[in-house]
Amino acid sequence: MAPGHVDVRVTRDADGTIRIAAGPDLRRVEAYGDVVAVGPDFTRAVLDVAGAVLTWPVLGEPGLPWAEVHDAGRAQQWVWALYGERVAGAVHDCAAGQDDVRVTTEVTVLAGAAARLGLCHWAGRWWPTSHQDGIPALEPGLLGLELAALTHHCQQLFDDEGDQPDDCAAELIEEHRAVIGPLIQWWRATPVPTDLARHLESVLRLVDDAADNAGLDGPALRHLRSSLDGRGPAAASADPGTLFARHGGYALAAGEPLDTGGRVIARGTGTNDWRRYPPGLVDATENAVSWTARALGARRRIEVEALADPGAPVTGTPLVAEVHVNGGGPHRVPLARRDDLWTGQSDLSPDLPAAVSAPRIEVGVLLPGFDPGPHSPGEADGHAGREAVRTLVRRRLVVATRPPAYGVSPHDSYAAPFLAETAATAIEEDY
Structure with missing residues (x-):
């Protein structure tokens, strides 16, 4: 096989669903039958596009995505641009009745941009913010505006049928208008022709174009247009650590301190499964x-x-702890926010008889209604996956302190740091 070429397998299920697997995913499909079942879901980036769902592994090189196509007619508008003409032909053949077609193709420009868009969605959902682990939070407005820019940049993946939740550029711009002004300040104060200045300008121009296409207006967007047209003085200086610092901190809530007392019969550490509550x-x-x-x-x-x-x-979030004693059914303990902790306590007398001297207790936290329930990967896999994700984000934050050359477009470079990552490294917090 020629350098740069990728093996692709296109298959058709009995229900008509068409699956596209390429590169490492192809090997996983042949080993496990379904690449999506390999590894915890927080190790995958997912993108809902016209007629299909795309999936990439975030650990390692993204390459071409795994695709599950449920409407081949709608998907054909982007399959050729994402996978190439041969794969588009294979999808057409499978839609017409063939069960298995294998071809070779090359990674396209749209594939790189789509992988970056998927990774940006992943960062918004799974970024492992932790004071204890030294991983800073990403400023949500800054991440949201770059996500809007990337969505507009990859608009070829979407259509007008309105059933793709990830086609959300206009909504993101509306939600994060307040960040447009600080982002302009950062851009106007960044020396040109640095890679960061080009990245900032590219995001702003895509946001402006997306807003114009959606018919959005308002003072922030008019200020953006005039700034891009070169009107107004350049900012003398603008530190992203100051522009985008979070000023929330910890606050007292209605929860009371735990009423400690009595004899300690057991203590331990619970499971912190990211999948069971929102970010x-x-x-x-x-x-x-x-x-x-x-x-x-x-x-x-x-x-x-x-x-x-x-x-x-501080209030209003029904977070709970789920407690299992000696393998028994779940007992839920409501948690309240106090300072930097969620705390709660509950009587376990029916589940933990006084005669039991060494109970086996398992504890995790979840948000009822959000919690997706039991997961197929074992906890050992979950622990290893979470540690791998922490390693990934630490590496990306190091890169964000000295961004590499992005080339023609930062939106096509999967490894390039997001603006929110670059800003996070400049924010002085106790991490």
């Missing part, structure tokens, strides 16, 4: 969840603490 609630460190079981006469009580994310809401 921005719990510190992503592995030992964020801890618990203590106490005996108070004949009664048994469990006390749970979980490190809070600095941006977590």
Whole structure:
């Protein structure tokens, strides 16, 4: 096979779903049958596009995505640009009745841009912010505007049918208008022709074009247009650490301190499974969840603490701890935010009889209604995956302190740091 060429397999399921696997994913499909089942979901970037869902591994080189095509007619508008003409022909043949077609192709420009868009969505969902692990938070408005720019840059992947939640450029711009002014300041104060200046300008121009296409208007967008047209003085200086610093910090909530007392009969660390709650609630460190079981006469009580994310809401979030005693059914303990902790306690007397001297207790935190339930990968796989993700983001943050040359377009470079990553390295917080 010639250098730069990639093996691709296109198959058709009995229900008509067409699957595209390439490169490393092709080897996983042949080994496991379904690449999506390999590894925890927080190690994959996912993108919902016209007629299909695309998936990339975030650990390692992204290459061409795995695709699950449920509407081949709609997907054909982008398959040829993402995978090349041969793969588009194979999809057409499978849609017409063939079960298995193998071809070779090359990684396209759109493939690089789409992988970066998928990674940006992944960062918004799975970035493991942690004071304890030294991983700073990403400023959501800054990440949101770059996500809007990338979505517009990859607009070929979407159509007008309105069923693709990831085609959200206009909504993101509306949600994060307040960040446009600081982003302009950062750009106007960045020396040209540096790679960072080109990156900033590219994001701003794509945001402007996306807003114009969507018919958006307002003072922030008019200021953006005039700035891009060269009107107005350049900023003398603008430190992203100052422009985008988060000023929330920890605050007291309605939760009361734990009423400690009694004899400690067991204590331990719980499982911090990122999949069971939305981002921005719990510190992503592995030992964020801890618990203590106490005996108070004949009664048994469990006390749970979980490190809070600095941006977590002070009230109104029904976060709970799920407790299993000796393999029994779940017992849920409501948690309240106090300072930098989620805390809660509950009586366990029915589940933990007084005669049990060495109970086996398992504790995790979740948000009811969001929690997707049990997962197929074992906890050992989850732990290894979370540690691999921490290694990945630490490496990206190091790169963000000395960004590499992006080439023609930073949006096509998967490894290039996002603006939110670059800003995070400049924000002086206690990480």
